[in-house]
Amino acid sequence: MTDDQNLPVEEKMTEKEILQALDSDDATVVRQAAFEAANQGLKSALPVLVKLFESHSMGIIEAVEVAVRKIRGEEAVRLIIPVLRNEDATVRNISMDILREIAEDDVQSMIDLVYDEDPDIRIFATDILGSIKNASVVQVLCEALEHDPEVNVRYQVAISLGEIKDPKCVEALKKAIADEEWVQYAAIGALAKIRDTQSVDILLQALDTVSPLVVSIIIEALGDIGSVKSVPRLLEYLSKWDGPIRIKALKAIIQILGPNALNLLGAQQLYSFQEYMIEALKEKDEETLMVVLSGLSTVGLDPDVTKAIIELGKRIDANIQLELLQKIIETLKSIGYNEELEAAFVSDNELVRRIAIETCGGLDGKAGRFVLKRHFDQMTPDDKNRSINLLAVNSDEHDIPFFINHLENSQEPQVICAALRFLGVKQKRVDLAPKMIKFLESEDQNIHDAALEACLALEDEDTVYKITAYKDNERADLRKMAVYTMGYINAEFFFQDLATAMDDKDASVRKTAIEAIGYGLPESEAKNKMLIFAMQDEDKDVRLSTVGIMSEQMNSELVPSLVTALSDSDDWVKMRALEVLGLYKIDSVVPTIIEMIPNSEQLVKLKIIETLALIGGDQAFQALLGLVSSGDSAIQQAAQVAMESITRELGEEDE
Template structure:
């Protein structure tokens, strides 16, 4: 750390010694000092490259590799000069460094290294041509496939996948004759293959070797995802359905028991297309993983009715997560023959099973379900309680009397959580009379829930109750009231929302402004304009948006004025608003915004200019690039210029 202040030539020997230290912290600090000394002289770069010969100290060599990779393009010329070095290890390290720098100018030299006398160097050349991804390397990589060692071909196939450019199938198909290359070939086809590969991959799903068979299935599903819908059906789906019931299908289904989530997800999709009911239990087991559940459920739905008897038979011995999946499937397929199972599952030991059962009962509405679901409103698990509340609301349509009785009991409770649940359920019952009473409840969360429910209820009591809630002592209730009035809409809510603009809480003001913008009534414009002079932060941003919505292009003067505001977020918002009304404002404010002290404003401005003016913005962007000091903004401006030129 002390060496940071020293001239690099004087400190170099000590820094290189530190890069060989036993402690990785010391090595990291030494690399940091070397990078800080940029640009390095030609001699320093040579000395750094020479450290790659340190075969007896991996720490030193790795530190040198990291330093050269992070130096990047300034080191490329010196690195390339050593590609003919007698030391094959040095040649390999240099090729790896060039690949990580992603220098396209090095491609001809790496192509030449494909013929290196050392196998490790040849493999490194192929691997790093893939990293660079330059298509000019393609014919040279394909030439390697005509001969050479199997291990070398493995790396070439990976490189072709990384480059991602389609290659003639005739070049890859012969590789399937090599047992050790089949999986790698299928993996390559997964990335660069097209419809012409489909027959080959369908045949590949009959492979004896599991890894090759699975790779062929994955490649087929990836290509399917790139095909138009009609081609998927004719080229792939019809052929997969013919596989149902075969030994090949059973082997693919067995692969659902694996550990690779990407493989399982694609195989689940394939099983859904095959519609082989033998996949039912493996899909349920795979669905225990949260990230795989949606895909497995979709596959089970595609297989359809035949899976339910199998799953219902399995239910008593299934694990908790499996029971939850089965219950969810019963609900989604609307299978009405399992009412007793669902009602029993409401008392399952697994919280997720209880939650899914509540949602299923709410959807299927079996007779007498309401009180049994309502019992879960007291469940220890909050997600179960949430599912039960959703279910009771759904049951209101099928069993109004039963749900009304539940509500009456909840309303008499001294527990505010139960009264809050009652407020939510009363919304589903469209009971405006009792909701109007709840907006006066002693608990603010109950009042807020009642206000939110009133927004969806057509009741003569609703408007007055919502207006009353605009004067509630709790800001959260007033916010909910403003949102509810805006949601109801109509001329009657205009005056109350305008009144809420004077609320002392900024979030209430913001909710009122968004509501007025949603109404789109220009009569509110004077009240919003009056708020601009005293508004700050989020309120000012919401007010500017509302002015633009209500007044259109004629009301943009305060928005342009906001471009000079001291709050950079307000300036960004103003840029966004003005961008929706053409380009006239750009010339007048260009200098001010290009020189703005905050980088986010400068970035927002150049983005807006590029989007609005296209190629005509290049002069402004060139000017911005010349003045810009922030590396992030500078990089983005350069990308915009490259895209537009």
């Protein structure tokens, strides 16, 4: 279906012109006439429009569909009804779709079709009537459900009654449960949608009269309805049936009561229910497993439950069944610590150990952390890394000795990093600063970073001075660390040291120094001088970083340096400078920018065009005009867009 029913026309067509155009051999003319008929609500065009459903042009059929929907009315319904008999399935489907929307304009004509000799027409009619909320429709459909000789019609009637959801049809649906299975399914689905007490009673009564397959469907429907009234019968079915029906009953009870209310069952019932849930963990269906795990999360305190869940963990694919894996872990957390959970730590299955580690790492209280610490030294490197990160998040002051021990004795980078962050960031143990500082000299970048984070988190003056003392160290990475710390703590206080670092022989130190000055100092003449000085640095990364600072802290003293950057040896520096000049609309640089065009690479030219568009003005527009005829299509397109941007902005100013 299209949405262009308001297709513009040069002038309004008369009724006669529309009817003549609809008879044209030109599909475009016919489409335009159909849209115009829709716009005018022209009922006299309906017979011609409906006849056009026989067209071989989908474009015409779509336009006709739009027109008939918009004009609608009794005549439209009566004219469309015969199209239901069209041999073309696509045309039939379109006519049904239209009638679902407009059939309420002539309900009686649709009702008459329920008694048609052709069962297919009766199916179509009962389908369409399901979209009409009308008492007479309900009555007719109920009669059809009871008396129509064709099973497929009765099936469709039941589905339509489910769409209407009128409690008056419950009795007819009750009778349909004695019909053929195909109809039974639809009737059960309809009762589930109606969801009232009477529906529940009917479904419960039917449990002893239908086949096992239909029992399964009814139980699923009762779970969807969610009435507590059905729980006693469902509990009976746990012992009466096994296999799929028992699984369905389990799921339905958990859905109805909710996991937390399962504890309200009697002791014997609860024990049996738990056993059935354990058995259900052998199922493969992921949805079933998710529901059963929800039930076990509140009643599965027996270690046998933990064991069964861990066995489930062995069978899943952790790379695909991520949601199920998380549900397993969350369920085990709810159950809590027991010997089966601890036994999982020595499993030869990597996923089982991971489940045990993540479960214990998330348990409330000390038990989980004690298990992790108890098994830590025997773990594989991967398990250690996973455990230490969980411990670092969830531990408290009682775990400090454990972390100190591993800070002093571990050789594994991730363990050392977790210990540093726990002791420094979380616990802020200033007394351990000497132990942390020694890791600043680590060759491992992750350990170095974690040590710096931990030391700075202490907010200790002596520690800061020890870090900044590395400004004269032979190692460039340590000098860079000292410079970073100066900027992080107080760039104004350390300004002289930062200025000195601007002459460091290592470019990364100089870059860190200008960033500390640029982002750590308020605007001042001294700061401007340092930024201007940095723009002359031999390293392009230093210059590029400096332009980035200028983009956020622009002032008139910096403009000459940005202009100089337009002739930089590095194109990225040029483009960043152009970006800043455009952002602040520095119109005095337009001539210089224009002079760059002939000798620039395509990427720089595109940035020049973008900059000229931002600055605007006569000179910029003339330069862009010259680029529209460029032999490079990308340059042409960019110049055209830029010119449109300038003219649009001028138009907005005039308004």
